[in-house]
Amino acid sequence: MKKKKLLIAVLILITGTSYAQNNWTLKSCIEYGLKNHRSNVVYANEKKAADAKAREALAAYLPSVNIQGSIDDNLKVQETVIPAGIFGDHDIRVAFTKKFNTNPMAQLDQTIFDQSLLTGLKANKYNKESAELNVQQNNETIIYNISNAFAQIFVYREQLSLLHTNLDNYHEQMDITRLQVTKGTVLQKELDKVTVDFNNTVSKIHVAESNLTLSYNQLKYEMGYPLTDTIMVDSLEAAKAFNSLAIATPDASTFSAANRLDFRISQVNEKLLAIDELRLRNGIYPRLTAYARYGAIGYGDNLNESFKSLATYSAIGIKLSIPILDFYKRNAQSAQAKYKHLNAIEQLKIDEGKYALEYQNARTKVIQEQGNMDNNRRNIELAQSVFNTTNLQYQKGTTDMTDWLNAQNSLREAQNNYLSSIYNFFLARIDLEKAGGSLKTFYLAL
Structure with a gap:
């Protein structure tokens, strides 16, 4: 008997532990994704390839031995x-x-001086830097995609909560109206009106549940989590994570294009083009x-x-x-590299302005969506108050079913607007972090 009780206690403990591990927060989802998403392998391999490319370039200045016969x-x-x-x-x-x-013969060759080759060795540093920046950019993409999927789950769960509340209202009203129909105080069509809205709400719940399942699958995919395994988002933490986004938007004067990884990658590419141009020019040396x-x-x-x-x-x-008669070919190649380098410099200036515009637009959108969300929150409170009053009046017989349905429909519309504004604000806030190049800072602050 004691052994049986002990076994039950162990099973309860294991079940509780598993449940706790399945309550995922936004930060834990991102942390898991940064470690387990399959794209990490791709960019890690690219980083190793950059290291191998650096060794290949250096090998051209090391001794080489050839055996032939x-x-x-x-x-x-x-x-x-x-x-x-x-x-x-x-x-x-x-x-x-x-x-x-x-x-049979063996020959050892050793380059003593090759200015073009020495110039090319300078590219090793920037190839490694570019690979490292690509890894960081992939991490930002993972953070962004997981946050987006997390937001969808939060909104669909809020939608389900509101739909179930509306369903309870319709169910309660159906019971009241059905009793009135039985007593002959109202017509059957009044009950039919409520029943139609009740059935529509049931259908919306099924759609929302399906969307919630799809959102969970999307979250698992973005995390690199097994699709066949169950994952649950912590409701309380979801609300906390959402509320943490509603902070004062960063000052536009703090923006710097250099914070954007794609801008820094373009800067590295510009330096690589400068080295390639110089390498081709140095081909004139013996x-x-x-x-x-x-x-x-x-x-x-x-x-x-x-x-x-x-x-x-x-x-x-x-x-x-000593190269002599390849002047025309070398000059043409050098000219091509020169203009590619000049275009890269101009593109950096264009990108700097474009990223500043993206940040300003993202900042404006956050302010706008936050205003919409606050307004819709107040509107849903007002619609709820109107519905409560109308519902009480209907129970006392001082208003009719049409007013009750209009009040319920107004509440439902206010709820839909509020849910839409929540999601739009969440995305706008994440887009602002992306535009400012601060997605990693956002993740660490969760």
Whole structure:
């Protein structure tokens, strides 16, 4: 018996723990998404690829060793003619090779000076920086998408709560009207009017429940959470997270385009284009390379003999390469890089103005949506007050069903406007954080 009670207690504890873990807050959803969304793997791989690209560029200035070999089977050995008069009165045909020639060789090359290559190495720093900024931008996208999905869940749950309240009102009124119809004090059509609105509300509840399920699936997708697993949003925390957004909007004077990751990525790309332009221009300088070679050569009438008679040789030296006749090609390439760089500089100026405009518009929209939300909140309180008064009057018989239905419809319209303004304000607030480049700060402050 004691063991059975202990088992039950353990099961209750496990169930309670699982339930607590399933009550997700906005911050915990974002935290999970930042760790588990599949896009993290993609951008992590891009970062590793940038590191590998940097090593590849550096490798061009490190020593390289090549081993090669050849085996020639001279099907018809070439002969050379020694003119008459040197070794006799007649021309002499002599072969200076044999049927088989073997030539294994190893060569080490080391770049001593290549200004174009040295310039290209400067790009490594910015390639790594660009990859890191892309990772941060992906994190911002995850924060934005999860916040959006979280907002939809919050609004649909609020909508369901209001619809169920309206359904209770219609149900109560149906009971009253049905009794009146039985007593003969009102006509059946009065009951039918309420029944129609009741059925419409039931249909709206089904739609809202379906939308809520879809919103949960969207949230799980944006988090990288298994779609087949259940996840529950903490209702109290949802309201808290929503209320935390209703803070004073940031001052427009605090905006800086440099806070935007996409702007900083464009700045890095501009620097990369500047390096590419300089690299092409520096192609005019000579290239100096050192080498060391060691090999062997053998001859024989058969293959085995050619390997047995190998004679080794070695050499060291330097090689100077001065480009002369590629001026037109190099100049054309340099000109293309120059104009791409100039366009990147101009695009930065355009983007700076565009991002400032986006921030100003987002800030204006937040102020507008906050005003709409406050007005709709007051309006729903007023509509609720009118409905309560009309409902009391109807119960006392001082008003008719038409007034009651009009009051209920006005309340329902006010509720819809309020829900719409809540969602619009939430999105406007998130859009403002995105436009200001402060989504990560928003997440950390939750």
